[in-house]
Amino acid sequence: LYPSCLKFINRVLKKTMFTRNGALVLLLVAVLFRLGSCERLRDRSYYKLPQAAFSACVRRFNGTHQAGCSSSLGGNVGRLIFADTAAELDGLSRDDTADAVLAVPAELFALQAAKLHGLPGGLQGLLVLYSESERDFTFDFAAKTGVNISEDSACPNDRLSAYRGSRGGSCSGPQASPAWNAAGTSAALLDWSFPVALVTKSEQIFTLKNCTQRESSLRHCAIELRTPMHGAASSVTCLRRPQYTSLISALTSISQLMHFCGPMGDLSLVWTASSTAMPTNTVRAPASVMLILARLDSFSMFASNSPASGTLTPAIAVLLAVANALASSSNGTTGRDVAIVFVNGDSWDYIGSQRLVHDLHGNQLLGESGQPARINASHVHSIIELGELSNLESMDQLAAYTDPSVYRVVNSTVDSHVKSLGLKSDALISDRKLPPASTQTFLRPPGSKESAPLQPVPALLLTDHKRDQGFRNRNYNSFADLRPTPSGVVQTLATLADRIATLASQFLTNSSAAKVDDNLLKAYVDCLQGDATCQHAISGANVTKSWLDKVYAATNSINGLIGAYVYEYQSRFLPNQGGNHLRYLTYLLLSNATGDIVPGVTKRSDCLALNTANDTVSAGLPVFYDLTSVSGASNNVSGVCLRLSLTALPAVSPIDSSDYNAWSGSGDFSTWTESQWETPTVRLFMRPTRSWGAAHLLFGVAVLLLSLQFVLGAKHGLEANFPVSVAP
Template sequence: MSRIDFRLLLLIVALNAVTADRIKDMIYMSVDGVAACFRRHNGTHQFGCSSSRGGSVGVIQILDGLDDVRWLESNATAESYMIVMPISMFTQNIIDRLEATNIINGILVTKNVSEENPSSYSPEATCPNKYSSHKMCDVNKPWNPLGNNFLLKDWKFPIFYIENNDLVQKIKDCYYKHNAHDLKNLNEKSLCALEMQSFMSAAVNSESCIRRSQNILYVHSLRFCDPLGDRNIHWPLSPLTNETKSVTLVMARLDANSMFDGFAPGAHSAVTGFVTLLATAYYLNSLNATISDTNVLFSLMNGEAFDYIGSSRFVYDLERGNFDALAAGSLKLDSINAIIELGQLGNSDDKLYLHANNYIGNDLIGELQKTLSLENTTIPNSVPPASIQSFLAVRPNLTAVVIADHGDQFTNKYYGGILDNNETIGLNRNELNKTLANIAIKLGDLLYEKVTGEKPSSGNSTVIEELVTEMLSCYLISAQCNLFQAASSPGVKLSNQLFSLYVGVNGAPNIATIYTAQLLALLTGEKLPEMSAQECVDHRLSWMSGYNFTGICINSTVTYTPAVSPAFIIDGYLMQSGLYSTWTESVWQSLSVRMFLKPSAAAERLSITLGSVVAILSFIIVWFIKSRSELLFEQTRTAENC
């Protein structure tokens, strides 16, 4: 009998669980495909967004224009609101007005793919990386004049971003059905509401959250934040040896920034630069240069959006003789004779500038000016927010230049944001592909002449232009492209989405970094068609799909080095010193948005009242039964005694 009762009990529990799930699904509608604003820290502050621990809730309020903002300021009656607004209204002025109401519990920023982009949207600071720059930014004439500083703001409520038009329409339908028709009496009826869950574990600053993570009082190991960081990518034109007298460093940043998790396209700010570097490396490798005393090192720096994480670590290792990833002998900082950095190169008028430092008398830079017609657009002693900042900080006399499409102010109106994408850069312009290919070829020719002392034979510009076109497509339209497929292992299926260029946290695999390194190896490595897959692996070489997707062995000198700030490897480093990047990212449990129908205030009061009455009656009944137990249960006890 007890076994039957136990089975019945299990059945009841299971039915209750299923019923509970069904009820939950009936109450809540999950808003999928959202990207959350999350929290980051440096040595002194916290930035970004977090919900309350149990999630932030508010009544939906659609903002379509300034009239809706004015209504919130003067006529709002609900206790808290969840704002649903297009990205065109996500501006400094409107946000300041909303925050002043003190009734905003969260914001859902929407982007309709059919709508035109706003004229500008840059959440970066007007002076990017201003606290870690060798040469300070002029606040009266900043590099990024359109920046609204949203990335360096400590938001008091959660913010999410969505591009799913169908889900946005469902939210609007719910709003217009339940909320919009009687805005003056919102407290008297059930209302459509949103719940945002994005609670961040870390707080205050990097030093505080790291110290909490190391607290020995916790029984289990707990992490509250992780250092930002990944890996730099390097490829020498020829393997470096102790006989190499000088090295010309060609570099570009690999990462981009964004306010929302998973959205960091970086089309103008990063992709144009490193795609040009990859094309230059491919072209120079195809010329089969014979190296003598001078070599060329191509480097992609990661984490540059966060106080130059990758380049500062590169310089740190070079200074201490720890950069030995490329050959038997380690590369020294003194061996670098010049740095050419490829910056933002996506301007529609295709005009180029040369931000030059200590370049007078350097033959390579002089030829670069002539070849790219930069004599009249060279800006002496100009140091934009770029990786050369890290090198000039320790070697102020080093020849270092940045090739960019801007003068003393950025032309990129979407710098550091989710709209720095293929649309705003004008990916369909043939001029963009031709411009980048032209830079790659001319720079490659100059580098060839630098290392060999001879003029190169004319290259095939069509091939380079086609390569640039395909690489831009891979990084800005879909990673499901032939180049990435060729650089993958045979049989690997790529997702039909973009790689986020956000640097991420140290130790977490960064798919964009991995595929970029594999692509560079494919473009510059030695093809070994006679080797089988097993032989390739046994010799510790790279087995890739190849251009025909059947598999080929690649012998490449492409390598990784850490792109983790020295601040996290130096014992007792003072986080407030500002010498090295101290950026960390908070740990979180879940990021989600749900929509539901929130009961009216009257219904909530009725529920509380009924609940209280039931509780009081229960206490009275229990007290009554207990006080009369001898009379009520006397017959039962008598029967038991017999």
């Protein structure tokens, strides 16, 4: 069982053959100790793919069904086969896929996701090959392969859109545009009957292909996918299961309930421009707060490979630049405020915006100790949301969507905003339903009847896709959403950011003092896309590349690409750690964009002491922000202490986890949950063919029969030669 130790054992035995008993015992103990570090033959038979080389598809649930993938508890094993083209895939028979694991290139998966999902014949697993040469900001997957891939549906989040029910949804019925996400395959929303993994390293892809070239008539290349998920069926079933395990706990010595799944969610970030002038106990005036929104999350069926440079990066960069411009100008005392909101979780039926609206209408948004003054629904003056902007090469391409029924009531405010933004009249689209966006949730708050009119809140959605055009990002919500932001687009983003900052400044102080730093905006874009020039986005600090490396390491970046996936919500989440990695980086940038340096405080311990009274980091209190070490810094390290006015708020469904009827999906809130899972593994090995395995079995049976015959014959001979006498 330990072939790597045979030479060592042989050497020891030669030395101990003629030694005294005491020395022999000591050396035998040494042999046993050495055996503990030896490699087992079983382990030598497998090649285990490194964790960094692949990402497994995980299981998720909503109120009615399950989506995603899972292996059996012991793992799925099958012969490794390849299909590089559609013709090869069409040529696979049921016998070919039976007891097999199929490997396909990412382009074929994008084109044939539905067919791969329905492959017959007992397929044991699927590998999607997507090497790092294709996962780079210089590589535009859709442009260079001619293939579009979106793992979301053609009409994202339609189940809980503002137009659900009698209004026909966002993509159908009167005043609807065609499918917004034409490249949508719904791959991440399907229930796959076998495990799926994305292999992302060229070395491991070469190893997989080389393995099949070593096959012979006696053995073939096999692979084991072990990605078991603990949850099953639906959110209701999964959340209810711990009740049944409580009976087992009562009858056994197991004291801890099993955990199968939990609500998906993270943290949303809110910064208010007038936080100093409007402390916690301030009572806001009606229609005194302008909300400016951008999304923070994306998804893929492969949780750890969910970048969103095309979908999210431009909007986040613009909003960061606007926040910095407003923070750098005078706040004034007009009684008005601007709230910069980064909404998290909205890829999953608007988790984050639903929670914000729920708190708005419940008079629970902000207002806690150390936070800015409370905001409720009556305080909202207007909403501006930044949607997809990755293809905005000129301001003439910008589209401003507003709901037709709402526009008829509040057209004067909407028209004023459009004029302040310097848009042409044809840029305003007021005769079409809104595209999928967080703004929809604000127009139709939870609890309102389907037939009730939408809330008359002046709301604009700014995007780069015109009337009836659909999303221009053809890799929306997918593992391939890595589109670089061209320099021409960055220049347009700077213009847009400056106009939004001017509009917000005029609303806030009746002046246009806020000006956007164009270089800073470019730095934000570079930083969010993993470029080392991220250091220029951190003002007033000597940020080194080693610090940036730690940032990207802490955010689980992939070749410097920041993931934007929302995992199961944890109440212990802090804004500077855990959960959505893009939110983590955005928090760091927003802290530097809006925070005030505390004079004379340079040590971590002194800065943390300022939090003692309320003992919280997420409530917008003075917090230590260390520019030389992201995590694990000692209390004596020197850095910058920032007094922050930004707040991290829970972005999780308001439904009580024990209210199973509400989790059935019949209500107004997102019911997405995520399964617990163990560390996934992918192992490669050579397996005998069935004929060769049968031959081994028959040989073993023959040896067993011969051995039995020999033993029985020897026993008979002994009894004949040495009869056993029985005492009288």
